[in-house]
Amino acid sequence: MRVHTPRHPCHLARTIRLGKNCLGKTTSKGGIRRTSNDHKHICHSFSVKLTHDGQTFELDVPEDSTILEVCNEQGIQVPHDCTMGVCMVCPAKLITGNVDQGAGMLPDDVAEKGFTLLCTATPTEDCEIETIPEDEILEEVMQQ
Ligand code: FES
Structure with a gap:
């Protein structure tokens, strides 16, 4: 599915x-x-292939937009709450590519393992990314 x-x-x-x-x-x-x-x-803009709930979406994400903003514009329902990188309700993991994590609370060493938050992530290159359960990112953060 291609979404503009x-x-x-x-x-x-x-x-x-x-x-x-x-x-x-x-x-x-x-x-x-x-x-x-x-x-x-x-x-x-960067091409972001996002897998969520068994569906894959192809998004064009402008460099000044977060992945969550584009999902919301397109009506793609992904979990979110604070939209500031604090609550960690919108976790995802990079399969390929890279994002700028912005000013969220995600520790650098967790981000270096490919974890990201959709609400603050802006792609810096074409990416493939999948949403993950909240517990998965919380375990990583707690280990720090
Ligand atoms: S919505 Fe709260 S961290 Fe993303």
């Missing part, structure tokens, strides 16, 4: 497409989309 983010601001701007746009379509120069406005907004 049609309401992202990049989709509303008049643009000169120079690369992979926010819909993941590759245009002439790969990876960049610019507006024609003077502020020269540049938006990269």
